Amino acid sequence: MLRLGSEPENMREMELDDIFISRLQLLIIMTKSYLSKYPLGNYREHSILENAEFVKVDAVGLAEDIAFFGWDENSQDGLKFEPVFYQRVKLLAIMAEAFAKGHSLEEHKQEALEKNLNKICETITFSKTISDMQFLKVA
């Protein structure tokens, strides 16, 4: 039996912060795949739109929490990124919605998208690259 996920001592119920980070990682993969010109398809477009909406709403909510409660970089209470991080995430989600709806992004917008993506990736890290996921190259 294949075993994946957390080590036994770290197992626990998934919280909203876990889902937010996972969905953000998925959105980054979706965007990198788009920039790498991997094929889309009806269901992929649908899943990008759904994921972008979730991330956008959550990012706005988390940014509002920081605006209301203040930002404490030493806080251990939930996700506490710098406020600008959430603005970048919201922008990423909006741009993802645009390309998933079929709006072609001009070259300078693609450059802006990539720059924004790189800034976000400075904050969260990955253990895989999209080239590891061969199935994303087929639709």
Added chain:
Amino acid sequence: MREATIIANVKIAVVDEDVIVRDFIAGTLMYSVNREILTFDNGFDAWISFEESGFPDMIIADVNLQKIDGLALVPKVKEASPRTVVVLFSDLPGNEIKAKEQGSDAFLAKPFGVNELFNLVQTFVVEQDPAGDSSTPD
């Protein structure tokens, strides 16, 4: 390098009563395979659907389900459709050995993320095509 091909018209089901987790899993899988993903919030509705409409290629289910739980679902599915891959997930370490005893093909320990779901797709849904042709359904 060989190119990846996805099982033709692959059918995947996700069973979990937690809509937040269920939608995350289903959305990630939908993006991975570019196919509709079946979703159910309890084991009984899933089982009835499988009996009426056919068994999927892969089922990803929480251990803790109403009516028919994940552990009970595994042997029922394996008896009716041995080719179906069944993956159970849980937040309780003790459920891992139970999942193995029931015949589960994989166990996902919570919390898990995108990489683990991609790993499932890579392991159970992607076929290595010796001819190097990519599937282009839809």
